[in-house]
Amino acid sequence: MSKNIRWGAAVETGDDGMNEFPDLYFYSVKPAYYMLVKFNKLKDESLSELQSKVQAMYPNNKVIVKNYASELANQYASQLNFRNGILVAGIVTMIIALFGLVGYTSDEVNRRRKEIAIRKVNGAKVKDILRIFLKDIMKIALPCIIVGDIGAWLIARQWLMSFSEKITITPLLFIGVTIFLLVIIGLSVVVNCYKVANSNPVKYLKDE
DSSP states (O other): OOBOOOOSOOSSBOTTSSBSSOSOOBOOSSOOSOOOOOOSSOOTTHHHHHHHHHHHHOTTSOOOOOOHHHHHHHHTHHHHHHHHHHHHHHHHHHHHHHHHHHHHHHHHHHHTHHHHHHHHHTTOOHHHHHHHHHHHHHHHHHHHHHHHHHHHHHHHHHHHTTOSSOOOOOHHHHHHHHHHHHHHHHHHHHHHHHHHHTSOTHHHHTTO
């Protein structure tokens, strides 16, 4: 036998002086061990007031009131820590990779500085020199980033299998990350190569 309990009052009431739309519903053949209560605005004292009122309704039972949002956050605390750990590890890895990129670019610039000087003597401009270095770096960086995107997508899809409600992994996220990384790599290459590309070629050809 189902039971309908309407508790409280609103601005608009029915003929019996109660809400037209009940705040609480109880409908089940078997009694439930819990009830869900929704607040329009949850205050600090709301939970304690609710517990005292429900305890008065069921004096022979122990009533425990919990915040659904807090319980949900505690349930996914381990996943949140895992996400934060992956985020920190990714940032640290990117910083280390950028240091390696700076070192690699500097070595390439020093190794090819005479080539750069000869190109400038033959009429090459600074943007032409930078384009050469960017092209060489992007040939290495772009395939690596794509492989990383595929690996990240596979791991993220497997991780989402542990959740009852799943989000859709959009390709735009990976495309945006790829563009962001390529821009950082390009800026790093330009900053490291600009000084040599803009310098006097005689300085590097005087030993010839």
